[in-house]
Amino acid sequence: MATLRFGQHLIKLSAVFLQTELSFALVNRKPVVPGHVLVCPLRPVERFRDLRPDELADLFSTAQRVANLVEKHFNATSITIAIQHVHVHVLPRKAGDFKHNDSIYDELQNHDQEDKDIPSKWRSEEEMAAEASDLRKQL
Numbered sequence: 001m002a003t004l005r006f007g008q009h010l011i012k013l014s015a016v017f018l019q020t021e022l023s024f025a026l027v028n029r030k031p032v033v034p035g036h037v038l039v040c041p042l043r044p045v046e047r048f049r050d051l052r053p054d055e056l057a058d059l060f061s062t063a064q065r066v067a068n069l070v071e072k073h074f075n076a077t078s079i080t081i082a083i084q085h086v087h088v089h090v091l092p093r094k095a096g097d098f099k100h101n102d103s104i105y106d107e108l109q110n111h112d113q114e115d116k117d118i119p120s121k122w123r124s125e126e127e128m129a130a131e132a133s134d135l136r137k138q139l
């Protein structure tokens with residue numbers, strides 16, 4: 001099966017719901033909120049500053065397109081966009097999803113850490129593929 005690179009991870013195309021010439025969007029393995037997805041450049045780079053202008057423009061254009069898609073698909077009332085390393089988190093938001101609105105950033109900072117005392121909340125490949133398929137149909 002073909003894959004794309006996301007940092008040190010290989011991403012199966014079944015989790016990818018959008019690919020442009022220079023970017024791709026995938027469902028999140030451990031979403032902070034329903035519909036939390038990622039937008040990444042196709043060319044792996046170490047730092048955000050390493051992106052070429054055309055890659056940067058495509059990354060943000062794709063993030064905007066994805067934000068519109070997930071906001072509608074998940075019946076959100078707003079979107080939180082966050083950049084970590086060289087990828088964009090797109091999180092559809094609803095009123096009251098966090099007691100304090102900015103708590104989402106704390107959750108985002110720690111969302112992909114494994115807690116040995118709590119069973120993993122990471123989704124299966126099948127769950128991720130199903131969500132990606134649903135989003136692909138909306139494009």
